[in-house]
Amino acid sequence: MKKWAFVSDFDGTITKKDFYHIVIEKYFEDGKKLYKQWKSEEIKDIDFLAAVFSSIDQEEDIIIDDIKSIEIDEEVPSFIRKVQKSNGDFFILSAGTDYYIHHLLNHHGVEGVKVFSNEGYYKDKNVHLNIDSGHPHYSERYGIDKEKVITELKKEYEKVYFAGDSEPDSHPAKAADLTFAFSQLQELLKNKGLSYVNVNSFKEIEDHLQKKGILD
Template identity: 40%
Template structure:
């Protein structure tokens, strides 16, 4: 049995910014801003918004892959993942984005054997076609993947659960964890709800905290 499970969100947690924002900046212009306004005005769910953004490009796959390579992945994350594995822990990515860009980037970074739970995504006809698995026990109409259901399911399978996230889709899931590492808006949400969390800006800070707790062996990286 593994000693613990570390679940991390992808966009905005393992990365500096959400991939949808890169797509909007590079390819969509005013159209992207209009879609974004519709979402923030409550006219579509998170899943509908992302599906629409990813489905609004008209680019070659080469150009889409170049956009994926623009994703700034946390420079400390690979070392943390290695330390987690060496401590007989497991690292999982849990995302309301889609598999296409996550797997492309992980492959590029040579990060292997990581379990990823997310929505499906394939390149076709100039765009990323994002779909949800409605037969999944973790299906959510709002997000495609209900992160809280995933966290609840896996919590019963490991002695300890650690969670890292940055935004609203992570809120309910993070409350299932023994320790939450929060970035961005998730910090305010957990503070407002009275839940404990560890505020972090990168995975070096996560590694140092878990090292201090005796969970893993990790040294500060510059």
Template identity: 50%
Template sequence: MKTFAFVSDFDGTLTEKDFYHIIIDTYLQDWGRPFYEDWKKTKKINVEFLNKILGSIGRNEEEILTEIHRIPLDEYAVDFIRRVQEAGGEFYILSAGTTYYINRLLAHRQIEGVTVISMNGAYKDGGIVVTPDETSPYFSEIFGINKAKVIEELKKEFETVFFAGDSEPDLGAAKEADIAFAKKDLKELLSKEQQEFVPFENFKEIEKYLEDRGWFA
């Protein structure tokens, strides 16, 4: 078996802000924020929600690409990915968003050697359409992708699987991982279920945790 994999959620974990929040704040201020607040009262942030927001951008693809390039990564993320790779680990991004913006940001930031597991997306009529693969073994009717099942599969390949996340779609994956790092809402969700986790605010803290335990030279 391979030694270890580090798996990270993208929006709000590897990045400082969810892409859909960037879109709401930039283009949909009049109705986007109330829509988001009303949606959260009764529903989960799911594929239907993403398609409503991302499909309403109303800009050409070049303008949307500019916003993607501006997505703020955790300031320590790039160095952390490099440390994982130098230590012989493999880095995965596991997202209930879409490869449409993830892959474009990685290319823009020249981040290589990262495996992205997410949903397909395409530009259409001024916005982005997210399309879950319903034939995938990782398909989820709610979030589009079942992160827990992905972690289950990776544990067959790696001796240790780390996971970092921040919100409800990450809960199952955090519970399946050998060691989970949690921030924001995920901390509360794991605490409620009496699950062990390592709290963090940025990837420098995770780096120190792994250094102290001998994972990084």
């Protein structure tokens, strides 16, 4: 069994803004109405994202430039390297799509990171999702069941640490050995009676793991 893994959500955790917000603001005015329907649970998460990502109507180079413009926590690339140097594996677990995640990781020179997310691809001026209902990680609501992924990783690793910021992250938090909670996830986990560490940056996570002797 491997020693440990660090698993992080992407949008709003590694990045400072969700990609769907950028798309709605720049290209999809009707997305604001759709956002309200999603938040009131009239439509599923994956249906909301599929509608937003397929409403961009731009050439791929423009979409990639938009992705590269997404601001990330500046400590993340060095944090990932420190995890890898400390005999840990780093994973990204996202209910968005791997399409923009891979572009942004490449832009920041991040290597050796496996991404668990909904498969995405560019076609006809938009980003489309390829959801496989037969996949072992399939979720009808999110496309990917984050808790299942963490549960599987726990069979491979002695310890699995997780970081997230929003409602979809409250499910894998139940399975992780320790969760670092950003933003609204803090209140969600508190209400569920789950233990977590309050954080606002990856520097705070790094400090915590160094004090525990997990990070070199």
